[in-house]
Amino acid sequence: MREYTIKSTRKGRDYIWGTLYYSDKTAKFHIKFRCALDEMKKDKPPAMIHRFMTNGRTELDAELSLLWVSERIIPKDRQNIADILRENNLTTYREIDMLELSMGKCTLDDIYLTRICPGCGKEKKLSEFGYRTMENGEIRHQSWCKECRQSTSNTECDINSKTNKT
């Protein structure tokens, strides 16, 4: 599960609006807002936040989350989409890849995303996450940061070596 913080920066202050999750297994998004709209109102959330928070909603299902994402990324039917994909070493259009290209930034507002490692809970740059090249040549970022992956593989090795000895 990939995890992103939904943020904006105004007058040097960081506002956290919620968290966006993405499952590479199911290719689904899930958004959880920081709190209910009433509690958030004093911070004047951007339209892209409060518009989705009607009926006391603090979470968005896969369908609404995808709608939220879709409004912030290069659409599939963009005329030069093939060129954009090629320039970024992508063979197929996937919303998550488009989202990571811009990290959620768009001209509508000042919202952006930062990537969080679910292993250590730290906010990290995309380059601090490992990636692997898939058989079709696509590059996929991994959920956990390089540091966390490193430490888990070490632990696994330790366990294995201990088991082998006994």
Ligand SMILES: [Zn+2]
């Ligand atoms: Zn980590």
